[in-house]
Amino acid sequence: MSRIIPELWWYRLLGLGYRWARAGLVAAERLRTSWTHEVFDYETIVERGDRWLSQLRKQGPDWLTRASIGNVSPTQVYDLTFPSPLTVAAFQSNQEILKLWLDLGAGGVILKTILPAPCPGNPRPRLAALPRNGSLAFVNALGLPGPGIDIFLEQLDPALFAYGRPVGFSLGGNSPEDYIRNVEKVCRWSSEHSQPSVFLELNISCPNTPEGQNLSLHPRVLGETLSQIDSLWPGVVSVKLSPDAPDDLLHRLADQCSRLKKPVLNAGNTRRVFVRELGLTGKQFVPATGGLSGPPLKSRTLELIRTLHGHGFPLIATGGLETATDVREALDSGATLVGMATGLVKNMYLLPAVNRDLAHA
Numbered sequence: 001m002s003r004i005i006p007e008l009w010w011y012r013l014l015g016l017g018y019r020w021a022r023a024g025l026v027a028a029e030r031l032r033t034s035w036t037h038e039v040f041d042y043e044t045i046v047e048r049g050d051r052w053l054s055q056l057r058k059q060g061p062d063w064l065t066r067a068s069i070g071n072v073s074p075t076q077v078y079d080l081t082f083p084s085p086l087t088v089a090a091f092q093s094n095q096e097i098l099k100l101w102l103d104l105g106a107g108g109v110i111l112k113t114i115l116p117a118p119c120p121g122n123p124r125p126r127l128a129a130l131p132r133n134g135s136l137a138f139v140n141a142l143g144l145p146g147p148g149i150d151i152f153l154e155q156l157d158p159a160l161f162a163y164g165r166p167v168g169f170s171l172g173g174n175s176p177e178d179y180i181r182n183v184e185k186v187c188r189w190s191s192e193h194s195q196p197s198v199f200l201e202l203n204i205s206c207p208n209t210p211e212g213q214n215l216s217l218h219p220r221v222l223g224e225t226l227s228q229i230d231s232l233w234p235g236v237v238s239v240k241l242s243p244d245a246p247d248d249l250l251h252r253l254a255d256q257c258s259r260l261k262k263p264v265l266n267a268g269n270t271r272r273v274f275v276r277e278l279g280l281t282g283k284q285f286v287p288a289t290g291g292l293s294g295p296p297l298k299s300r301t302l303e304l305i306r307t308l309h310g311h312g313f314p315l316i317a318t319g320g321l322e323t324a325t326d327v328r329e330a331l332d333s334g335a336t337l338v339g340m341a342t343g344l345v346k347n348m349y350l351l352p353a354v355n356r357d358l359a360h361a
Protein backbone atom coordinates (compact mmCIF):
# COMPACT_ATOMS: atom_id res chain seq x y z
CA MET A 1 0.00 0.00 0.00
CA SER A 2 2.80 2.38 0.95
CA ARG A 3 4.20 2.03 -2.59
CA ILE A 4 1.17 3.97 -3.85
CA ILE A 5 0.68 6.37 -0.92
CA PRO A 6 3.73 7.55 1.10
CA GLU A 7 3.67 5.85 4.50
CA LEU A 8 3.10 9.05 6.52
CA TRP A 9 -0.02 9.91 4.48
CA TRP A 10 -1.20 6.32 4.59
CA TYR A 11 -1.29 6.37 8.41
CA ARG A 12 -2.88 9.83 8.43
CA LEU A 13 -5.60 8.43 6.15
CA LEU A 14 -6.11 5.39 8.39
CA GLY A 15 -6.27 7.75 11.39
CA LEU A 16 -9.07 9.69 9.69
CA GLY A 17 -11.00 6.46 9.08
CA TYR A 18 -10.46 5.42 12.71
CA ARG A 19 -11.74 8.76 14.02
CA TRP A 20 -14.84 8.56 11.81
CA ALA A 21 -15.53 5.00 12.97
CA ARG A 22 -15.24 6.09 16.61
CA ALA A 23 -17.48 9.13 16.01
CA GLY A 24 -20.04 6.78 14.38
CA LEU A 25 -19.92 4.50 17.42
CA VAL A 26 -20.51 7.48 19.75
CA ALA A 27 -23.42 8.77 17.63
CA ALA A 28 -25.04 5.31 17.53
CA GLU A 29 -24.72 4.93 21.31
CA ARG A 30 -26.20 8.43 21.87
CA LEU A 31 -29.16 7.51 19.70
CA ARG A 32 -29.64 4.17 21.42
CA THR A 33 -29.47 5.61 24.96
CA SER A 34 -31.84 8.50 24.14
CA TRP A 35 -34.26 5.93 22.66
CA THR A 36 -34.08 3.60 25.67
CA HIS A 37 -33.69 6.42 28.27
CA GLU A 38 -30.51 4.76 29.53
CA VAL A 39 -27.57 6.82 30.79
CA PHE A 40 -24.96 7.57 28.11
CA ASP A 41 -21.59 6.32 29.39
CA TYR A 42 -18.46 7.06 27.32
CA GLU A 43 -16.59 4.29 29.14
CA THR A 44 -18.98 1.74 27.60
CA ILE A 45 -17.99 2.96 24.14
CA VAL A 46 -14.28 2.78 24.94
CA GLU A 47 -14.71 -0.77 26.33
CA ARG A 48 -16.74 -1.88 23.28
CA GLY A 49 -14.24 -0.24 20.92
CA ASP A 50 -11.37 -2.02 22.74
CA ARG A 51 -13.11 -5.40 22.33
CA TRP A 52 -13.48 -4.83 18.59
CA LEU A 53 -9.89 -3.66 18.27
CA SER A 54 -8.55 -6.74 20.03
CA GLN A 55 -10.55 -8.90 17.59
CA LEU A 56 -9.15 -6.86 14.72
CA ARG A 57 -5.63 -7.40 16.07
CA LYS A 58 -6.17 -11.17 16.23
CA GLN A 59 -8.13 -11.70 13.00
CA GLY A 60 -7.71 -8.60 10.85
CA PRO A 61 -5.14 -8.02 8.08
CA ASP A 62 -1.64 -7.04 9.15
CA TRP A 63 -1.74 -3.78 7.19
CA LEU A 64 -4.43 -2.51 9.58
CA THR A 65 -2.80 -3.47 12.85
CA ARG A 66 0.98 -3.65 12.33
CA ALA A 67 3.55 -0.96 11.55
CA SER A 68 7.32 -1.03 11.84
CA ILE A 69 8.97 1.66 13.92
CA GLY A 70 11.20 2.42 10.94
CA ASN A 71 14.30 4.59 11.15
CA VAL A 72 13.47 6.34 14.41
CA SER A 73 16.55 6.77 16.61
CA PRO A 74 16.32 4.62 19.75
CA THR A 75 16.36 6.33 23.15
CA GLN A 76 18.51 4.99 25.98
CA VAL A 77 17.28 5.52 29.55
CA TYR A 78 19.91 3.97 31.85
CA ASP A 79 19.88 0.28 30.82
CA LEU A 80 16.49 0.46 29.04
CA THR A 81 16.33 0.89 25.26
CA PHE A 82 13.20 2.45 23.79
CA PRO A 83 13.21 1.89 20.01
CA SER A 84 10.96 4.95 19.69
CA PRO A 85 10.54 7.79 22.22
CA LEU A 86 6.75 7.38 21.95
CA THR A 87 5.38 5.48 24.94
CA VAL A 88 1.93 4.56 26.17
CA ALA A 89 1.20 6.39 29.45
CA ALA A 90 -0.34 4.47 32.36
CA PHE A 91 -4.09 4.29 31.74
CA GLN A 92 -4.94 1.13 29.80
CA SER A 93 -5.60 -2.14 31.63
CA ASN A 94 -6.54 -4.17 28.53
CA GLN A 95 -3.32 -5.99 27.63
CA GLU A 96 -4.59 -6.88 24.13
CA ILE A 97 -4.80 -3.16 23.35
CA LEU A 98 -1.33 -2.55 24.81
CA LYS A 99 -0.02 -5.24 22.42
CA LEU A 100 -1.87 -3.54 19.55
CA TRP A 101 -0.10 -0.27 20.34
CA LEU A 102 3.25 -2.08 20.55
CA ASP A 103 2.45 -3.66 17.16
CA LEU A 104 1.81 -0.16 15.82
CA GLY A 105 5.13 1.22 17.05
CA ALA A 106 5.04 2.21 20.72
CA GLY A 107 8.61 2.28 22.05
CA GLY A 108 7.40 1.06 25.45
CA VAL A 109 4.29 0.89 27.61
CA ILE A 110 3.34 1.64 31.19
CA LEU A 111 0.57 -0.55 32.60
CA LYS A 112 -2.41 1.03 34.32
CA THR A 113 -1.77 1.95 37.96
CA ILE A 114 -2.38 -0.91 40.34
CA LEU A 115 -3.25 -0.66 44.05
CA PRO A 116 -2.36 -3.27 46.70
CA ALA A 117 -6.00 -4.39 47.10
CA PRO A 118 -8.89 -4.85 44.64
CA CYS A 119 -10.69 -1.57 43.93
CA PRO A 120 -13.94 -0.98 41.97
CA GLY A 121 -13.11 2.68 41.32
CA ASN A 122 -15.66 5.48 41.46
CA PRO A 123 -19.33 5.14 40.46
CA ARG A 124 -20.10 5.46 36.73
CA PRO A 125 -20.41 7.47 34.52
CA ARG A 126 -16.87 8.63 35.33
CA LEU A 127 -15.40 9.28 31.87
CA ALA A 128 -16.52 11.96 29.41
CA ALA A 129 -15.25 13.45 26.17
CA LEU A 130 -15.52 17.23 25.84
CA PRO A 131 -15.07 19.33 22.70
CA ARG A 132 -12.35 21.92 23.45
CA ASN A 133 -11.15 24.43 20.79
CA GLY A 134 -11.89 22.14 17.85
CA SER A 135 -10.42 19.06 19.53
CA LEU A 136 -11.54 16.52 22.13
CA ALA A 137 -10.37 16.55 25.74
CA PHE A 138 -11.29 13.83 28.24
CA VAL A 139 -12.24 14.12 31.86
CA ASN A 140 -12.04 10.95 33.95
CA ALA A 141 -12.52 10.00 37.57
CA LEU A 142 -12.05 6.26 37.19
CA GLY A 143 -10.43 6.13 40.64
CA LEU A 144 -7.86 3.42 39.84
CA PRO A 145 -10.18 0.42 39.40
CA GLY A 146 -8.27 -2.85 39.33
CA PRO A 147 -7.95 -6.35 40.73
CA GLY A 148 -5.17 -5.56 43.23
CA ILE A 149 -1.47 -6.35 42.83
CA ASP A 150 -1.66 -10.14 43.43
CA ILE A 151 -4.20 -10.88 40.71
CA PHE A 152 -2.65 -8.24 38.46
CA LEU A 153 0.72 -10.04 38.57
CA GLU A 154 -0.93 -13.44 38.01
CA GLN A 155 -2.79 -12.13 34.97
CA LEU A 156 0.20 -10.54 33.22
CA ASP A 157 0.45 -11.73 29.62
CA PRO A 158 4.00 -12.98 28.84
CA ALA A 159 3.48 -11.82 25.22
CA LEU A 160 3.65 -8.23 26.44
CA PHE A 161 7.31 -8.77 27.33
CA ALA A 162 8.18 -10.69 24.15
CA TYR A 163 8.59 -7.42 22.18
CA GLY A 164 11.75 -6.74 24.20
CA ARG A 165 10.57 -3.16 24.77
CA PRO A 166 10.42 -1.57 28.23
CA VAL A 167 7.28 -2.28 30.25
CA GLY A 168 6.51 -0.04 33.24
CA PHE A 169 4.54 -1.15 36.29
CA SER A 170 2.64 1.83 37.64
CA LEU A 171 2.14 1.50 41.37
CA GLY A 172 -0.39 3.46 43.41
CA GLY A 173 -1.35 3.62 47.04
CA ASN A 174 -2.85 5.52 49.90
CA SER A 175 0.23 5.45 52.13
CA PRO A 176 4.03 4.89 51.88
CA GLU A 177 3.44 1.31 53.13
CA ASP A 178 1.13 0.64 50.15
CA TYR A 179 3.84 1.64 47.67
CA ILE A 180 6.49 -0.38 49.46
CA ARG A 181 4.25 -3.47 49.67
CA ASN A 182 3.60 -3.19 45.93
CA VAL A 183 7.30 -2.82 45.16
CA GLU A 184 8.13 -5.90 47.28
CA LYS A 185 5.59 -7.91 45.29
CA VAL A 186 6.93 -6.72 41.93
CA CYS A 187 10.46 -7.59 43.13
CA ARG A 188 9.31 -11.12 43.95
CA TRP A 189 7.55 -11.43 40.57
CA SER A 190 10.62 -10.07 38.83
CA SER A 191 13.00 -12.55 40.44
CA GLU A 192 10.68 -15.40 39.41
CA HIS A 193 10.19 -14.20 35.83
CA SER A 194 13.51 -12.48 35.02
CA GLN A 195 12.13 -9.96 32.54
CA PRO A 196 15.03 -7.59 31.85
CA SER A 197 13.11 -4.55 30.54
CA VAL A 198 10.79 -3.90 33.45
CA PHE A 199 10.75 -0.58 35.30
CA LEU A 200 8.61 0.98 38.00
CA GLU A 201 6.52 4.11 37.97
CA LEU A 202 5.19 5.56 41.21
CA ASN A 203 1.88 7.28 40.62
CA ILE A 204 1.91 9.93 43.33
CA SER A 205 -0.32 12.33 41.41
CA CYS A 206 -3.70 10.61 40.89
CA PRO A 207 -6.42 13.24 41.40
CA ASN A 208 -9.21 10.66 41.48
CA THR A 209 -8.64 8.77 44.74
CA PRO A 210 -8.86 10.43 48.17
CA GLU A 211 -5.23 9.73 49.09
CA GLY A 212 -3.68 9.45 45.61
CA GLN A 213 -1.62 12.65 45.92
CA ASN A 214 -0.49 12.30 49.54
CA LEU A 215 3.16 11.65 48.71
CA SER A 216 3.16 14.67 46.37
CA LEU A 217 2.20 16.91 49.28
CA HIS A 218 4.97 15.73 51.60
CA PRO A 219 8.39 15.75 49.92
CA ARG A 220 10.19 14.50 53.05
CA VAL A 221 7.92 11.44 53.31
CA LEU A 222 8.38 10.87 49.57
CA GLY A 223 12.15 10.95 50.09
CA GLU A 224 12.02 8.38 52.90
CA THR A 225 9.75 6.14 50.80
CA LEU A 226 12.07 6.42 47.79
CA SER A 227 15.07 5.44 49.92
CA GLN A 228 13.28 2.27 50.99
CA ILE A 229 12.17 1.51 47.43
CA ASP A 230 15.73 2.06 46.21
CA SER A 231 17.02 -0.56 48.64
CA LEU A 232 14.53 -3.08 47.20
CA TRP A 233 14.50 -2.36 43.46
CA PRO A 234 17.76 -2.08 41.49
CA GLY A 235 16.24 -0.77 38.26
CA VAL A 236 14.69 2.37 36.82
CA VAL A 237 12.01 4.14 38.88
CA SER A 238 9.89 6.87 37.34
CA VAL A 239 8.01 9.26 39.62
CA LYS A 240 4.85 10.69 38.09
CA LEU A 241 4.23 14.30 39.06
CA SER A 242 1.11 16.44 38.89
CA PRO A 243 0.77 19.42 36.55
CA ASP A 244 -1.29 21.00 39.36
CA ALA A 245 1.70 21.14 41.73
CA PRO A 246 3.33 24.59 42.00
CA ASP A 247 6.87 24.80 40.63
CA ASP A 248 8.58 25.17 44.03
CA LEU A 249 6.92 21.96 45.24
CA LEU A 250 7.91 20.20 41.99
CA HIS A 251 11.56 21.16 42.62
CA ARG A 252 11.41 19.84 46.18
CA LEU A 253 9.86 16.55 44.96
CA ALA A 254 12.46 16.26 42.19
CA ASP A 255 15.27 16.84 44.74
CA GLN A 256 14.02 13.80 46.69
CA CYS A 257 14.28 11.64 43.55
CA SER A 258 18.08 11.83 43.75
CA ARG A 259 17.75 9.15 46.46
CA LEU A 260 17.07 6.69 43.61
CA LYS A 261 19.86 5.00 41.64
CA LYS A 262 18.05 5.38 38.32
CA PRO A 263 15.43 8.12 38.66
CA VAL A 264 13.11 9.30 35.91
CA LEU A 265 10.55 12.08 36.26
CA ASN A 266 7.24 11.78 34.44
CA ALA A 267 5.56 15.15 33.89
CA GLY A 268 2.72 14.64 34.33
CA ASN A 269 -0.73 13.35 35.18
CA THR A 270 -4.23 14.73 34.50
CA ARG A 271 -5.24 18.17 35.90
CA ARG A 272 -7.84 18.20 38.65
CA VAL A 273 -11.08 19.93 37.62
CA PHE A 274 -14.55 20.48 39.07
CA VAL A 275 -16.70 18.71 36.51
CA ARG A 276 -19.86 20.78 37.11
CA GLU A 277 -17.83 23.84 36.00
CA LEU A 278 -17.28 22.03 32.69
CA GLY A 279 -21.06 21.82 32.23
CA LEU A 280 -21.42 18.12 33.10
CA THR A 281 -24.45 17.20 35.20
CA GLY A 282 -24.49 14.58 37.94
CA LYS A 283 -26.28 12.23 35.54
CA GLN A 284 -23.57 12.59 32.88
CA PHE A 285 -20.67 12.28 35.35
CA VAL A 286 -21.17 11.11 38.93
CA PRO A 287 -18.01 12.21 40.82
CA ALA A 288 -17.76 15.96 41.54
CA THR A 289 -14.11 16.23 40.43
CA GLY A 290 -12.07 14.53 37.74
CA GLY A 291 -8.78 14.67 35.86
CA LEU A 292 -8.63 16.61 32.59
CA SER A 293 -6.49 15.12 29.81
CA GLY A 294 -5.75 15.85 26.17
CA PRO A 295 -4.84 19.06 24.30
CA PRO A 296 -5.59 21.55 27.13
CA LEU A 297 -2.62 20.05 29.05
CA LYS A 298 0.03 20.61 26.40
CA SER A 299 1.33 24.06 27.42
CA ARG A 300 1.70 23.03 31.09
CA THR A 301 3.45 19.79 30.06
CA LEU A 302 6.05 21.76 28.09
CA GLU A 303 6.42 24.17 31.00
CA LEU A 304 7.00 21.23 33.39
CA ILE A 305 9.69 19.80 31.13
CA ARG A 306 11.53 23.14 31.00
CA THR A 307 11.12 23.56 34.77
CA LEU A 308 12.43 20.09 35.64
CA HIS A 309 15.19 19.94 33.02
CA GLY A 310 17.79 21.38 35.39
CA HIS A 311 17.59 18.38 37.75
CA GLY A 312 19.44 16.30 35.17
CA PHE A 313 17.14 13.24 35.27
CA PRO A 314 15.59 11.65 32.18
CA LEU A 315 12.13 13.19 31.68
CA ILE A 316 8.92 11.74 30.26
CA ALA A 317 6.59 14.41 28.84
CA THR A 318 2.98 13.31 29.30
CA GLY A 319 -0.11 15.43 28.74
CA GLY A 320 -1.75 16.77 25.63
CA LEU A 321 0.89 15.60 23.15
CA GLU A 322 -1.10 14.36 20.14
CA THR A 323 0.74 15.41 16.98
CA ALA A 324 4.24 15.09 15.55
CA THR A 325 4.73 18.83 16.18
CA ASP A 326 3.73 18.39 19.86
CA VAL A 327 6.19 15.50 20.21
CA ARG A 328 9.05 17.43 18.61
CA GLU A 329 8.34 20.45 20.83
CA ALA A 330 8.48 18.23 23.92
CA LEU A 331 11.75 16.57 22.84
CA ASP A 332 13.25 19.97 21.93
CA SER A 333 12.22 21.29 25.37
CA GLY A 334 14.29 18.58 27.06
CA ALA A 335 12.02 15.52 27.26
CA THR A 336 13.69 12.14 26.83
CA LEU A 337 10.46 10.23 26.14
CA VAL A 338 6.87 11.15 25.40
CA GLY A 339 3.83 9.54 27.08
CA MET A 340 0.47 9.38 25.32
CA ALA A 341 -2.98 8.42 26.57
CA THR A 342 -5.99 10.43 25.28
CA GLY A 343 -4.46 10.77 21.81
CA LEU A 344 -4.26 6.97 21.43
CA VAL A 345 -7.93 6.48 22.34
CA LYS A 346 -8.84 9.11 19.76
CA ASN A 347 -6.54 7.67 17.05
CA MET A 348 -4.50 4.47 17.33
CA TYR A 349 -2.64 5.37 14.10
CA LEU A 350 -1.06 8.32 15.89
CA LEU A 351 1.92 6.08 16.75
CA PRO A 352 2.93 5.07 13.19
CA ALA A 353 2.13 8.56 11.85
CA VAL A 354 4.37 10.28 14.44
CA ASN A 355 7.08 7.63 14.09
CA ARG A 356 7.15 8.27 10.29
CA ASP A 357 7.45 11.97 10.97
CA LEU A 358 10.27 11.50 13.53
CA ALA A 359 12.13 9.20 11.10
CA HIS A 360 12.15 11.97 8.46
CA ALA A 361 13.04 14.80 10.84
Ligand SMILES: Cc1cc2nc3c(=O)[nH]c(=O)nc-3n(C[C@H](O)[C@H](O)[C@H](O)COP(=O)(O)O)c2cc1C
Pocket residue numbers: 089090091092112113127138140142144170203240268269270292293294295297318319320321339340341342343
Ligand atom coordinates in the same frame (compact mmCIF):
# COMPACT_ATOMS: atom_id res chain seq x y z
C1 LIG B 1 -9.13 7.12 31.24
C2 LIG B 1 -7.81 7.49 31.85
C3 LIG B 1 -7.28 6.69 32.85
C4 LIG B 1 -6.05 7.02 33.43
N1 LIG B 1 -5.51 6.21 34.36
C5 LIG B 1 -4.27 6.48 34.85
C6 LIG B 1 -3.62 5.59 35.73
O1 LIG B 1 -4.13 4.53 36.08
N2 LIG B 1 -2.39 5.94 36.20
C7 LIG B 1 -1.76 7.11 35.83
O2 LIG B 1 -0.64 7.36 36.28
N3 LIG B 1 -2.35 7.95 34.98
C8 LIG B 1 -3.56 7.67 34.47
N4 LIG B 1 -4.13 8.51 33.56
C9 LIG B 1 -3.39 9.72 33.16
C10 LIG B 1 -2.55 9.48 31.90
O3 LIG B 1 -1.56 8.52 32.10
C11 LIG B 1 -1.88 10.77 31.43
O4 LIG B 1 -0.94 11.16 32.41
C12 LIG B 1 -2.87 11.91 31.22
O5 LIG B 1 -4.04 11.44 30.63
C13 LIG B 1 -2.27 13.02 30.35
O6 LIG B 1 -1.90 12.50 29.09
P1 LIG B 1 -2.83 12.67 27.77
O7 LIG B 1 -3.17 14.13 27.65
O8 LIG B 1 -1.99 12.14 26.65
O9 LIG B 1 -4.04 11.86 28.01
C14 LIG B 1 -5.36 8.20 32.98
C15 LIG B 1 -5.93 8.98 31.98
C16 LIG B 1 -7.13 8.65 31.41
C17 LIG B 1 -7.68 9.52 30.32
